[in-house]
Each structure stands twice: as C-alpha cells, then as structure tokens.
Amino acid sequence: MTGQNAEGRSLHAVPEVATEKLTIAQAVRDAMLEEMDANDRVIVLGEDVGVDGGVFRATEGLIERFGSERVIDTPLAESAIIGMSVGLAATGFRPIAEIQFMGFVYPAINQLFGHAARMRNRTRGRLNCPMVVRMPYGGGIHPPEHHSESYEALFLNTPGFKVVVPSNPYDAKGLLVSAIRDDDPVLFMEPKRIYRAFREAVPAESYTVPLGKADIAREGTDVTLIAWGAMVRVCLDASEVLAREDISAEVVDLRTLNPLDRETMIESVVKTGRAVVVHEAARTGGFGAEIVAQISEHALLQLQAPVQRVTGFDVVFPLAQNEKHYLPSRQRIVKAVEKTLEF
Amino acid sequence: MPRTKVYEAVTERLEILDTEGGVDTALMPEIDPSRTRDLYRDMVLMRTFDTKALKLQRQGRMGTWPPIKGQEAIQAGVALAMGENDWLIPAFREHGIMVLRGVPLHLVFAYWAGDERGSSYPEEVRCFPVAVPVGSQWQHGTGVGLSLKLRDEDAVAVTFGGDGSTSEGDFHEAVNCAGVFGTKTVFVIQNNQWAISMPLHQQTAAETLAQKAHAYGIPGIQVDGNDVFAVYAAATEAIERTRRGDGPSLIEAVTYRLGDHTTADDASRYRPEDELEKWEGRDPILRLRRYLVEQGLWDEDQETVLLEEATSWVDAQVKTLEEMEPQAPEEIFTSMYAAMPPHVVEQMQSLLEEVQP
Numbered sequence: 001m002t003g004q005n006a007e008g009r010s011l012h013a014v015p016e017v018a019t020e021k022l023t024i025a026q027a028v029r030d031a032m033l034e035e036m037d038a039n040d041r042v043i044v045l046g047e048d049v050g051v052d053g054g055v056f057r058a059t060e061g062l063i064e065r066f067g068s069e070r071v072i073d074t075p076l077a078e079s080a081i082i083g084m085s086v087g088l089a090a091t092g093f094r095p096i097a098e099i100q101f102m103g104f105v106y107p108a109i110n111q112l113f114g115h116a117a118r119m120r121n122r123t124r125g126r127l128n129c130p131m132v133v134r135m136p137y138g139g140g141i142h143p144p145e146h147h148s149e150s151y152e153a154l155f156l157n158t159p160g161f162k163v164v165v166p167s168n169p170y171d172a173k174g175l176l177v178s179a180i181r182d183d184d185p186v187l188f189m190e191p192k193r194i195y196r197a198f199r200e201a202v203p204a205e206s207y208t209v210p211l212g213k214a215d216i217a218r219e220g221t222d223v224t225l226i227a228w229g230a231m232v233r234v235c236l237d238a239s240e241v242l243a244r245e246d247i248s249a250e251v252v253d254l255r256t257l258n259p260l261d262r263e264t265m266i267e268s269v270v271k272t273g274r275a276v277v278v279h280e281a282a283r284t285g286g287f288g289a290e291i292v293a294q295i296s297e298h299a300l301l302q303l304q305a306p307v308q309r310v311t312g313f314d315v316v317f318p319l320a321q322n323e324k325h326y327l328p329s330r331q332r333i334v335k336a337v338e339k340t341l342e343f
Numbered sequence: 344m345p346r347t348k349v350y351e352a353v354t355e356r357l358e359i360l361d362t363e364g365g366v367d368t369a370l371m372p373e374i375d376p377s378r379t380r381d382l383y384r385d386m387v388l389m390r391t392f393d394t395k396a397l398k399l400q401r402q403g404r405m406g407t408w409p410p411i412k413g414q415e416a417i418q419a420g421v422a423l424a425m426g427e428n429d430w431l432i433p434a435f436r437e438h439g440i441m442v443l444r445g446v447p448l449h450l451v452f453a454y455w456a457g458d459e460r461g462s463s464y465p466e467e468v469r470c471f472p473v474a475v476p477v478g479s480q481w482q483h484g485t486g487v488g489l490s491l492k493l494r495d496e497d498a499v500a501v502t503f504g505g506d507g508s509t510s511e512g513d514f515h516e517a518v519n520c521a522g523v524f525g526t527k528t529v530f531v532i533q534n535n536q537w538a539i540s541m542p543l544h545q546q547t548a549a550e551t552l553a554q555k556a557h558a559y560g561i562p563g564i565q566v567d568g569n570d571v572f573a574v575y576a577a578a579t580e581a582i583e584r585t586r587r588g589d590g591p592s593l594i595e596a597v598t599y600r601l602g603d604h605t606t607a608d609d610a611s612r613y614r615p616e617d618e619l620e621k622w623e624g625r626d627p628i629l630r631l632r633r634y635l636v637e638q639g640l641w642d643e644d645q646e647t648v649l650l651e652e653a654t655s656w657v658d659a660q661v662k663t664l665e666e667m668e669p670q671a672p673e674e675i676f677t678s679m680y681a682a683m684p685p686h687v688v689e690q691m692q693s694l695l696e697e698v699q700p
Contacts, residue, residue: 315679319458
C-alpha cells in the first residue's frame with residue numbers, strides 16, 4: 001500500500017483515478033463535503049464554521065452548499081457543541097463537531113468524557129454516538145496562549161473514543177471519511193502546523209483509509225521512529241539527516257492511536273531492534289509512555305537498546321517566542337537515535 | 344388554584360452623552376473638568392497604542408493582537424469608577440483598562456508578542472492575567488469578590504468579558520454563584536456585538552444581555568458603551584453598591600468592535616460594511632471630544648499636544664519592549680512550581696545543555 005519517493009516521503013499507491021493537489025485543510029473540507037453530499041444526516045456544527053468558513057477555512061463553502069441547518073454556526077459554547085452533538089448523534093444524525101482549537105476543549109470535557117464516550121455502554125448498545133469531533137491541535141504557528149495544545153493522552157485514557165491523527169492530505173481525507181462513517185465517537189486531531197504546509201495528490205472521488213492501520217512512512221533497518229500528526233514530518237526530516245550518517249531509520253506513522261496498530265509497530269521494532277517515540281504533548285503520562293509499555297510487553301527481548309522518547313517538556317505550552325525550545329526537533333530526534341545506537 | 348404572576352422585571356438602559364457631544368444634565372454624573380479631560384486622554388492613549396500594536400503586528404514585531412478600537416469608553420469609564428485597591432479580572436480585550444490599572448504597556452505588548460515575561464506585572468498591581476479561553480474569567484471575578492467579602496476587605500472585584508462569553512456555561516455559573524453568595528463583584532460585559540464571525544442575535548435569543556442578571560437575582564443595567572459618562576455612572580453605582588455590601592451586579596455596555604477579532608481574522612468576510620460605517624460615526628472618542636470642545640474644555644492646540652504626547656509615550660514603551668534582553672529558554676520552566684520537581688529540573692537541564700553556545 002505504501003512506498004517512498006526520493007525524499008523518503010510516503011507515496012500512497014493510489015489507484016489510477018483523477019486526483020487534485022490538496023493541502024490537509026482542503027482534504028479535510030473535501031471529506032466533509034463528500035460525506036455530506038452522500039448522506040444528509042451528516043451535519044457540521046461549531047464556532048465560526050458557517051459564514052466564516054472556519055478559522056482555518058476547513059469548512060469553507062459548506063454553508064453555501066448545504067445551508068444553515070446542516071452547517072450550524074453555534075453560540076460560543078464548547079459544552080453545548082458537544083452536548084448537542086450527543087443528542088443529535090443518539091437520534092439519527094452524524095454530527096461533525098468542531099472545537100476551534102484543542103486548547104479550548106475543556107468546557108466540553110464533561111460532555112465528551114461523561115457522555116459521548118459512554119453512551120453506548122450506559123444504554124447497553126441501545127443508543128450510540130456516531131459523531132466526529134474535529135480539533136486543530138499542536139504547536140508551531142506562534143499563536144496566543146491556549147492555541148497549541150496536544151491533549152490526545154486525555155482521550156486515550158478515557159475509554160470510548162477512537163483517536164485519529166492524520167499527517168498528510170491523503171490520509172486526512174481518507175481517515176476523516178472513515179471517522180464520519182464510524183458508529184462510535186471519533187476524536188479527529190488535525191495538525192494545524194501543517195494544514196497548508198504542502199500539497200499532495202488526493203483522489204477527487206471518495207475513498208477511505210481504515211481506522212486502526214498504521215503506515216510505514218519510510219522504510220529503514222536500524223531504528224524505528226514512531227510518531228503521529230505533525231511529528232511524522234519532523235521524523236522524516238530527521239531520517240534524512242540520519243541517512244547522511246548511514247543510519248537507516250524506519251518511520252511508523254500510527255495514523256490512529258485508538259485502535260492502535262500494534263502489529264505494524266511491533267513488527268518494525270522487532271526488525272530494527274531500536275525505537276524512538278516522538279510526540280508534542282508533555283512527557284509524563286503522554287501516549288509515548290503507553291507505546292514504550294507495549295514495546296516492553298511484546299518486543300523486549302528483541303530490543304538492542306532502551307526505547308527513547310522525544311516529547312514536549314512537562315510545562316505549560318510556552319508562548320510563541322519560546323515554543324521552538326519546547327517542540328521536538330529534528331536534532332533532538334537524531335540525538336535520541338544516536339543514544340539507542342551507542343547503547 | 345390561581346395562575347398568578349410570580350416575577351416581572353424591567354431592564355433599563357442608560358445614555359447620557361449623545362453623538363454630537365450633548366449631555367443629559369439630569370443624568371450627568373459629577374466629574375470635575377480636569378477628570379473629564381483625563382478620561383479623554385486615557386481614551387486617546389488607548390487608541391494610540393492599539394493602532395501601534397496593529398502596525399507592529401504587520402511589521403512582524405508583534406504576535407496576534409486583539410484590537411480594542413471602539414471600546415475605549417468602557418475601559419476608561421470603569422477605570423475611573425474603580426478604587427485604588429479594587430481588583431481587575433480581565434478577559435483578553437481589556438488592554439486599555441489594564442494599562443490604566445497599572446500594568447505597564449510594554450508588558451502588555453510583550454505578552455502578545457509571545458514573551459512569558461509579559462505576564463510578570465508589578466507586585467502591587469491588582470490585576471489577574473489575561474484569560475484567553477473565553478468566559479473562564481467570570482468565575483474568578485466571583486471568587487475574588489467572595490474572597491474580599493470573607494476577608495471583609497474594602498475592595499471590590501471588577502471582571503470583564505465579551506458578549507460571546509455570556510454563552511459559555513462559566514458565565515451562568517459565575518453570575519449565579521455571585522448572586523447566591525452576595526460576592527463583591529461587578530460583571531462588565533463589553534458587548535461589541537461580534538464574537539469572531541457571530542453576531543449577537545445568533546449568540547442569544549434574549550433581547551439584551553443585561554436582562555440575564557434578573558435570572559440570577561442581581562441587578563443588571565444596559566448602558567451605551569460608547570458613552571463614557573453613562574459607563575462611569577453605571578460603574579460607580581455598581582461598585583459603590585457592592586462596596587457597601589449590597590451584593591454583585593451586572594453592566595452590559597453596548598459598543599462595537601471596530602476592528603477584526605484579532606489580527607488573524609478578516610472581518611470583511613462576514614461583517615456588513617455599512618454596519619461598520621454606522622458605528623464609526625458613533626466613535627466614543629469623537630463623541631467625548633465634541634463634548635469637551637462644546638464645553639470650552641478642549642481646543643486644537645491641546646489636541647495636537649495630546650497626540651504628540653501619546654505617540655511619544657507609546658513609542659517609548661515599544662523601545663522598552665524591544666530593548667528587553669531575549670527571554671531565556673528556561674523561562675518556560677521557572678514559574679511552573681514553587682519548588683520544581685526533580686524530573687522537571689532534569690528536563691530544564693537537558694534544554695540548557697542543548698542551547699549552550
């Protein structure tokens with residue numbers, strides 16, 4: 001399903017169909033548009049998603065096409081956006097709720113953790129929540145406070161959600177289509193830092209990328225870099241630097257964190273014998289810790305060195321000027337890889 | 344079993360200064376002429392630094408900036424009504440009143456330029472940090488007001504927020520608790536009628552925001568927020584009421600966001616141009632200047648001097664900002680805990696090793 005181009009970037013073996021060169025933001029929009037075309041129970045709601053087209057333009061043009069009953073500009077109320085989505089989803093709709101920035105999700109946590117995640121369980125399957133919650137996440141865009149957070153670990157420690165984080169336009173569209181069609185609540189985290197950083201050929205027609213399937217974004221033999229979202233690109237950059245030192249890094253793009261494609265990840269680690277996990281979120285209790293635990297459980301004896309983590313620090317996400325010191329960098333990844341090789 | 348009326352309420356609106364500079368003398372609060380001139384100076388100063396911040400942003404010398412243009416009368420009027428020991432609990436569009444309450448402008452600029460040190464206000468300044476998450480600060484206003492009541496301190500809490508923030512659950516909880524506990528809190532809603540792209544009528548089906556006070560059992564009033572005298576009069580009444588122990592109240596100051604939501608926004612995508620023009624004609628600064636000129640309290644020479652003074656003061660603040668040493672990388676760690684846990688110390692050391700020249 002995958003290969004590589006000269007730059008080591010993942011090449012998705014797309015069937016011969018018409019394609020468009022899209023950014024991640026455009027791919028996200030296309031996924032919603034196509035699913036809304038196909039199913040009139042798919043609706044969008046959130047702050048500034050209608051007339052304004054979303055602060056990142058991810059819902060641009062949707063209100064013109066589908067009207068204000070299916071593209072709903074809500075009052076400024078995150079708890080209401082999610083709480084209403086629970087009500088809509090449990091009674092026949094497939095809402096795509098947008099939380100404008102992941103840092104603003106807190107008022108909605110009660111609805112997300114207390115209800116969306118457990119509606120199926122607490123009604124013994126009578127009601128469910130087929131809803132997608134889209135959240136731009138992560139740092140690197142020099143914004144004000146509360147605009148840079150990565151809270152995936154909170155959702156992974158709250159059973160009931162699927163958690164999806166695309167790293168490129170092709171996956172963004174295919175994964176979002178899968179998420180919308182899924183019968184459980186899906187947290188869809190969008191790496192805002194690379195929303196418009198690059199374009200890729202994306203099939204014009206509808207397709208899916210399955211939830212629960214990782215991607216080998218680059219093949220290698222000496223070490224496995226495990227990442228998701230915006231950090232995949234930093235890992236690919238680091239792999240280039242390592243390649244110049246004759247170190248062959250394999251990059252596993254997890255794509256979905258729940259369900260986790262343990263098989264692909266462990267196979268890679270067994271092959272290379274070394275692993276470095278990379279994420280933007282704070283280190284303590286981050287999802288990297290879970291990955292290290294799983295590697296210990298399933299590949300400990302094949303490891304040549306302790307697994308390394310390259311993560312954000314255990315601090316509040318810094319204001320713009322110091323965010324460069326916080327975010328995992330190519331250099332930090334290279335250093336961590338060298339540590340596994342020198343062990 | 345009768346069906347009876349159990350509650351009825353009226354919400355008042357206060358206007359004193361009209362757009363041509365005339366005042367309703369019966370409602371006009373007592374402010375001596377020099378104070379009135381100070382109000383005008385404060386508002387011009389706000390406009391000057393707001394304009395400067397936008398310019399700095401365009402030049403890449405400032406981060407995302409939420410402009411306050413058009414909202415100066417609210418901030419100057421409330422500031423004048425506040426006592427020295429009162430607390431200010433702002434949201435994120437209150438740079439004007441923050442500066443009047445003693446937050447150095449270069450620090451306000453530093454915060455929005457992405458420098459952590461922008462939040463290190465002088466010790467004596469009774470002002471909470473900027474609250475970006477929308478609506479969360481209302482609760483702190485209630486908490487500070489409760490604290491002042493419990494400690495029987497001669498001070499009140501004045502908390503600000505926008506129209507959009509009244510849709511958040513936090514607003515309901517904050518005003519409700521203030522009513523329940525009779526806290527020493529004044530809630531000031533800067534209703535600039537737009538929450539990014541959402542006009543007020545899509546934010547609430549209620550006719551006014553002031554009327555929400557009734558539901559929490561506290562007084563509420565709507566004022567013309569571009570009328571500095573109405574703002575001052577209502578704020579004085581609210582602050583005096585709560586200072587003497589008669590409980591919290593709410594002021595809805597109706598104004599207009601003459602700028603974009605922030606420099607990352609483009610209001611022309613969603614906002615009717617004629618609406619903007621209409622409100623530009625109701626500019627609070629213009630209105631007060633007309634009054635001052637009418638009263639013989641202001642002339643062209645004074646205006647020229649003020650504009651020069653304001654510009655040079657703001658320029659000096661920018662100079663102070665830009666002469667600050669670059670912030671140290673460890674700033675991201677140093678204020679996290681009273682005593683830094685060992686694993687955080689390790690992380691800080693790893694960063695310091697990395698950035699060593």
